[in-house]
Amino acid sequence: MLLRHTPKEISERSALTINPAKTCQPIGAMYAALGIHGCLPHSHGSQGCCAYHRSTLTRHYKEPVSAGTSSFTEGASVFGGQANMMQAINNIFTVYDPEIIAAHTTCLSETIGDDLKQVRKKAIEEGKLPKGKYMISAATPSYVGSHVTGFSSMVKAMTDLAENTGKKNGKINIIPGWVEPADMEEIKRLTTLVGVKSILFPDTSGVLNGPLSGEYKMFPDGGTTIAELKSTGDSIGTIALGEWCSAEAARELDKLHKVPCKVLDMPFGLKATDRFIDALRTVAGVTVPDEIALERGQLVDLISDMHQYFYQKKVALVGDPDQLIAMTEFLVSIDMCPVHVVTGTPGKKFERRIKEITKDMPYEVNVKAKGDMFLLHQWIKNEPVDLLIGNTYCKYIARDEDIPFVRWGFPILDRQGHQYFPTVGYKGGLRLLEKILGVLLDRKDRDSPEQSFELVL
Numbered sequence: 001m002l003l004r005h006t007p008k009e010i011s012e013r014s015a016l017t018i019n020p021a022k023t024c025q026p027i028g029a030m031y032a033a034l035g036i037h038g039c040l041p042h043s044h045g046s047q048g049c050c051a052y053h054r055s056t057l058t059r060h061y062k063e064p065v066s067a068g069t070s071s072f073t074e075g076a077s078v079f080g081g082q083a084n085m086m087q088a089i090n091n092i093f094t095v096y097d098p099e100i101i102a103a104h105t106t107c108l109s110e111t112i113g114d115d116l117k118q119v120r121k122k123a124i125e126e127g128k129l130p131k132g133k134y135m136i137s138a139a140t141p142s143y144v145g146s147h148v149t150g151f152s153s154m155v156k157a158m159t160d161l162a163e164n165t166g167k168k169n170g171k172i173n174i175i176p177g178w179v180e181p182a183d184m185e186e187i188k189r190l191t192t193l194v195g196v197k198s199i200l201f202p203d204t205s206g207v208l209n210g211p212l213s214g215e216y217k218m219f220p221d222g223g224t225t226i227a228e229l230k231s232t233g234d235s236i237g238t239i240a241l242g243e244w245c246s247a248e249a250a251r252e253l254d255k256l257h258k259v260p261c262k263v264l265d266m267p268f269g270l271k272a273t274d275r276f277i278d279a280l281r282t283v284a285g286v287t288v289p290d291e292i293a294l295e296r297g298q299l300v301d302l303i304s305d306m307h308q309y310f311y312q313k314k315v316a317l318v319g320d321p322d323q324l325i326a327m328t329e330f331l332v333s334i335d336m337c338p339v340h341v342v343t344g345t346p347g348k349k350f351e352r353r354i355k356e357i358t359k360d361m362p363y364e365v366n367v368k369a370k371g372d373m374f375l376l377h378q379w380i381k382n383e384p385v386d387l388l389i390g391n392t393y394c395k396y397i398a399r400d401e402d403i404p405f406v407r408w409g410f411p412i413l414d415r416q417g418h419q420y421f422p423t424v425g426y427k428g429g430l431r432l433l434e435k436i437l438g439v440l441l442d443r444k445d446r447d448s449p450e451q452s453f454e455l456v457l
């Protein structure tokens with residue numbers, strides 16, 4: 001009942017965000033960094049920022065997240081944080097001995113003007129960065145961008161490690177974007193099934209969905225190794241999944257090491273997965289393996305069996321651009337009607353893509369980049385929907401407006417499963433539809449009068 005005050009009348013707002021549909025840049029940078037094996041993410045700012053970023057990731061992934069902090073106090077805030085960072089580098093390698101530190105800035109250190117690349121240079125000159133150890137960095141001030149741009153910047157920073165030996169390794173780089181650890185596993189499974197040798201980076205599978213073994217590992221077994229990251233410069237190509245999360249890194253590899261890249265949508269739903277599989281198949285020079293054709297057929301079968309329940313259902317969506325683009329296309333392809341689409345990440349090209357995907361619908365979709373959940377709620381009040389898809393924060397809108405709700409995206413703070421069950425690929429498409437059908441049919445059961453309360457649906 002917390003959002004009952006949201007008014008139906010929409011007034012123009014230009015300098016006020018209410019209930020943001022995004023979170024801060026360093027959270028994305030930290031998540032990406034955890035996808036490198038043996039990496040300790042480092043937050044160059046105050047302890048409070050670091051604690052917030054770690055706890056947000058822990059609440060979503062239900063795993064401990066370790067990270068260092070430069071622990072800014074008043075002195076660092078006034079005179080700059082270089083001394084703190086130098087001390088941190090020394091302490092981290094002495095006490096925790098990671099393979100690599102992936103450092104990101106925060107609002108405060110960016111405002112001061114700290115330059116982490118220059119600090120790294122100084123650390124090397126002063127012998128604080130041990131031989132065979134690495135440090136990469138990303139500028140992630142949170143007064144611009146979002147967790148998505150923070151993720152993208154840290155993935156791009158990983159390309160600093162790429163080397164070009166002049167000898168191709170016969171592999172394809174796959175940049176999966178900000179997807180769940182289970183999605184990264186699924187992307188690797190599909191790639192292997194098609195017969196493509198790949199380097200997936202970052203890779204949080206085995207890091208943020210690991211087992212409880214009784215043995216504490218400061219650095220879990222998963223993650224892209226440094227050797228693999230170095231080898232990305234020798235790969236024969238890169239497939240970047242998602243314009244917002246992955247394209248920058250792919251283009252950087254192309255620029256620096258002439259590794260040609262292809263940017264695709266994230267493989268959520270039928271069509272985007274088809275494009276991903278086709279790109280892999282083309283690289284491998286093979287036909288689609290039977291196992292994958294079977295999975296696709298199962299997804300098509302479920303769509304056709306249950307089409308009557310999807311048909312013309314109105315949907316409101318909130319989340320991150322790459323995910324929303326693929327999901328909107330998926331919903332349109334099964335005859336659902338996305339009517340309101342909001343992301344907190346800036347970028348007008350997002351609005352253009354959503355309009356393009358929905359151009360044949362008999363209505364004009366409400367779409368906003370750099371929007372917020374308050375606006376989404378107002379849109380829903382003006383044009384009610386049958387289904388809401390988004391992160392946990394949507395539960396307030398779902399409760400107030402009594403809308404069936406599917407949790408999908410980041411963060412999910414009050415449910416389990418997202419780390420373990422993929423929603424990418426054809427099998428992931430089955431899971432998405434199972435979740436959507438589950439809430440739609442629960443609602444149908446709840447609202448059916450006794451004479452039409454059916455056993456079989």
Ligand code: SF4
Nearest residue numbers: 024049052106107142
């Ligand atoms: S100060 Fe900036 S970086 Fe730190 S938690 Fe707040 S928004 Fe994020």
